[in-house]
Amino acid sequence: MSKRKVLRGLVLAMGYACVAIGLFHVLGGNSAIPGASSAGPTVDSLGRFFGAIFAGYGLAWLWAARQSPIPATAVRWLAAVFLLGALGRVLSLAVHGWPHWFQVVLGIVEFVLSPLFFWLANAEEEAPEAVRPRNA
Template sequence: MTKARILRGLAQAMGYACLAIGLAHVLLGNQAIPGAGSAGPTVDSLGRFLGAVFAGYGLAWLWAARQRTVPASAVRALAGVFLLGAIGRLLSLAVAGWPHWFQVALTVLELALAPVFFWLANADADTDTDTGTDTEERAAPNR
């Protein structure tokens, strides 16, 4: 599997996951946030609003994944937003303390996955559109 295919697959998975999570937050409000079921109407309103924004973020990933060539600049920008979210979680941990365990798991995932997207950002641009092969594969000797 080429890096370009991995990039496209990860971008699609990210898009669908963010869209589903965002819509769940819009529909479920506080019930979608582990440990926040009784947080009140202000947190519910914020969660539903940010859920819509997160759904839009997922649509941006899906748009990028569906381009003939996945745009490296879009992947970098979207991965940067993802990384900024992880940094925000770390800041919250430092200021407010340890959140629900699921939020900690998400932080680890975000910190691990963002650099993968940065690494793969140019993968589709490096693909030879005539042959569909990765530039690294073209440079490799026949086996």
């Protein structure tokens, strides 16, 4: 499979996943956060707000996926935000200790996918014009 196809597939998957996860948090509030179902209204409000932001982040990935070629600069910026989130998890771990196991898994995914996106970012811009996908 070519780097172009991998990039396009991952960018689309990232976009749809982030939109779905964000909306799940907007609708679910505290119950969408592992280990926080009994947290109060402040955490619920914060979680729903960040859920909306995360859904918007997903829409930015989907916007990038609809461009031809997928803009490497957009991929790098979006991947940098993802990596910053992973670094935030490490900071939280250092300050407060280990979170719910699912948050650890998410952090690992964030640390693996971020460099992969940086590596693939130029895949479509570097492809010859004849093999670039067209906008749908």
